[in-house]
Amino acid sequence: MGRRRSAMSESFKLELAKELGFYDVVQREGWGGITTRDAGNMVRRAIEIAEQALSHPSRTGRA
Numbered sequence: 001m002g003r004r005r006s007a008m009s010e011s012f013k014l015e016l017a018k019e020l021g022f023y024d025v026v027q028r029e030g031w032g033g034i035t036t037r038d039a040g041n042m043v044r045r046a047i048e049i050a051e052q053a054l055s056h057p058s059r060t061g062r063a
Contacts, residue, residue: 008046012046013031013042014026016042016045016046017034017038017042019045020038020041020042020045022034022035022038025038
């Protein structure tokens with residue numbers, strides 16, 4: 001079974017890791033070193049950000 005391509009950019013994932021407090025783990029061990037809970041929290045936060053962008057398009061610079 002092949003790996004799926006990430007829907008999130010690497011820079012966005014790193015930003016989320018910093019915000020959520022496990023960036024140091026990613027730096028030391030790569031993405032495979034984070035816990036399932038951390039991965040879930042990262043996805044949850046990405047969804048929140050996307051929902052905010054959709055509900056407030058003027059804040060993202062889009063019309």
